[in-house]
Amino acid sequence: MKYSLLCRELESKGIRIRTLHGEQDPSLENVVADHRQVSPGSLFCCIRGKKHDGRDFAELAAAAGAAAFLCEEPLSLPFPQILVSDIRKSLGYVAAALEGYPAEKLRMFAVTGTNGKTSSTYLLRSIFQAAGETCGLLGTITYNDGMVDEYAERTTPEASDIQHWLARMVRNRCSICVLEASSHGLMLGRLRGCLFEGALFTNLTSEHLDFHGTMEDYFEAKTLLFDEYTLKGWKGAVNVDDAYGRRLLSKYGNSLLGFGCTPGNGVAVYGSDISSTLEGVSGKLHFPGKSPIAFSVPLAGKFSLANALGAAALAYAVGIDPEMILVGLRNVPQIPGRMERFRTHSGFACIIDYAHSPDAMEKVLCALREICSGRIIVVFGSGGERYAENRPLIGKIMAELADRIVVTMDNPRNEDPAAIAQQNLEGIREAGGEERALVILEREEAVRTALDAAGPGDIVLLAGKGPERYILRENRRIPYSDKDAFLRWAKDRSISWE
Numbered sequence: 001m002k003y004s005l006l007c008r009e010l011e012s013k014g015i016r017i018r019t020l021h022g023e024q025d026p027s028l029e030n031v032v033a034d035h036r037q038v039s040p041g042s043l044f045c046c047i048r049g050k051k052h053d054g055r056d057f058a059e060l061a062a063a064a065g066a067a068a069f070l071c072e073e074p075l076s077l078p079f080p081q082i083l084v085s086d087i088r089k090s091l092g093y094v095a096a097a098l099e100g101y102p103a104e105k106l107r108m109f110a111v112t113g114t115n116g117k118t119s120s121t122y123l124l125r126s127i128f129q130a131a132g133e134t135c136g137l138l139g140t141i142t143y144n145d146g147m148v149d150e151y152a153e154r155t156t157p158e159a160s161d162i163q164h165w166l167a168r169m170v171r172n173r174c175s176i177c178v179l180e181a182s183s184h185g186l187m188l189g190r191l192r193g194c195l196f197e198g199a200l201f202t203n204l205t206s207e208h209l210d211f212h213g214t215m216e217d218y219f220e221a222k223t224l225l226f227d228e229y230t231l232k233g234w235k236g237a238v239n240v241d242d243a244y245g246r247r248l249l250s251k252y253g254n255s256l257l258g259f260g261c262t263p264g265n266g267v268a269v270y271g272s273d274i275s276s277t278l279e280g281v282s283g284k285l286h287f288p289g290k291s292p293i294a295f296s297v298p299l300a301g302k303f304s305l306a307n308a309l310g311a312a313a314l315a316y317a318v319g320i321d322p323e324m325i326l327v328g329l330r331n332v333p334q335i336p337g338r339m340e341r342f343r344t345h346s347g348f349a350c351i352i353d354y355a356h357s358p359d360a361m362e363k364v365l366c367a368l369r370e371i372c373s374g375r376i377i378v379v380f381g382s383g384g385e386r387y388a389e390n391r392p393l394i395g396k397i398m399a400e401l402a403d404r405i406v407v408t409m410d411n412p413r414n415e416d417p418a419a420i421a422q423q424n425l426e427g428i429r430e431a432g433g434e435e436r437a438l439v440i441l442e443r444e445e446a447v448r449t450a451l452d453a454a455g456p457g458d459i460v461l462l463a464g465k466g467p468e469r470y471i472l473r474e475n476r477r478i479p480y481s482d483k484d485a486f487l488r489w490a491k492d493r494s495i496s497w498e
Helices: 003-012 054-063 087-098 117-130 159-171 183-187 215-228 243-251 304-317 322-331 358-371 390-401 417-430 443-453 482-492
Strands: 018-020 030-032 042-045 068-071 081-083 107-112 135-138 142-144 149-151 176-180 196-201 230-239 256-260 269-277 280-286 293-297 340-343 349-353 376-380 404-407 437-439 459-463 470-473 476-479
Touching (some): 003 087, 030 159, 042 087, 068 087, 107 215, 117 176, 117 304, 117 322, 135 159, 159 176, 183 215, 196 215, 196 304, 215 243, 230 243, 230 304, 243 256, 256 304, 269 304, 280 322, 293 304, 293 322, 304 322, 358 376, 358 390, 376 390, 376 443, 390 417, 404 417, 404 443, 459 482
Parallel strands (some): 030 042, 042 068, 107 196, 135 176, 256 269, 376 404, 376 459, 404 437
Antiparallel strands (some): 018 081, 142 149, 280 293
16 A cells, blocks of 8 residues: 555544655555564554653664654654554554455454453354354464464554454455454554454453552453444343453443353353363353253363353354354364363373463362362462562462462563562461472473372363463573473373373
């Protein structure tokens, strides 16, 4: 698209701009906010973040081939510049225009909440695929354009990246996009240029308060999805077992379908006769005005029921046939780092899960306690520079719900991992679990120690890192994954698994 055409397009959408060096009219090939992604013909966006100011990288972007710039203040560079009052509010619209408004060519669905977003998007994608749709996915683990998976850098990508991925989905003949809408992404305007046909709310627990300040502000950030990013006639589903979900149902009742583990209080979609095993959850699924139908979902943990119900409720609300919903639930693959199951032929299971907050840790351990015939051995740590007040609390939860505990490191960043572990131990001591705990800071050694201690009927839970492929320490990304650590251990011990 020509620079001049993009400017006219933005003005036609009501976006107020000024231009500099507009007598030049280069062709623009893409829009990027990271100077390392610039290629010839890029429109480079000078975003001012907490740590970096995009203006400081403008010369590097120009050297790499940037043809024009989006900025809030003029740059001392002889290149065409589009000046806006707020880049974050404008970037999504700019990128959408340059990419040909891909969101308008897809059925768009978003999942928001604290826990369960990733599992819910995988479940929704599986349901839509069962219904014959080609579905792209943007979320915490992966970005998928309908053909290719790429490792995700953040839950909700930058606005320019979202539009780029949506355009790839359109080119690959996707009909649907499902994405995770994080509170950061909503607050920072990354979803601008997108409007959603369907939206799902999972739950809200105490997290990200370093960014939002209070739970009420955190909740208000989540409600932006429903207030600002939905199409006329949109439909949604909310977890009525959650107090914040009930507030959403009260506010948007005409558009929302409530779901929960038991009927009543606005619950329209629920499960009954539930059975939970290491292989997954099964029971009967109830839709409004329908006879209950048998369902199963191969995701371990009873809390997987809530995720399955939410995905089923949203799919039903937007017209997916219940039989196809059942097929989608039944065929969902294991989700990397979300109760990811490895059953060893020596009789115990290893579970890898991303849980790292007190609420998520408690839910995972309670779910495992229900299905574990032996001991629960847990490996965990707390991240540095985040939620120091949670460290003793998580330790207390571990002591109350696990049989053996190995405290290790989990992204200590620029804190001392030994000091973080001692704060975890404070909670373990408080709950009387010190004799059942040990500290092994090197994470792979901690994992191997826990696996070596396991016997028939036991479950080893590797908690906190999920699908992450690194440890953040002293401004470095050290390659590491819990899954790889398990696979190396199994190979070294000649232990097979399935």
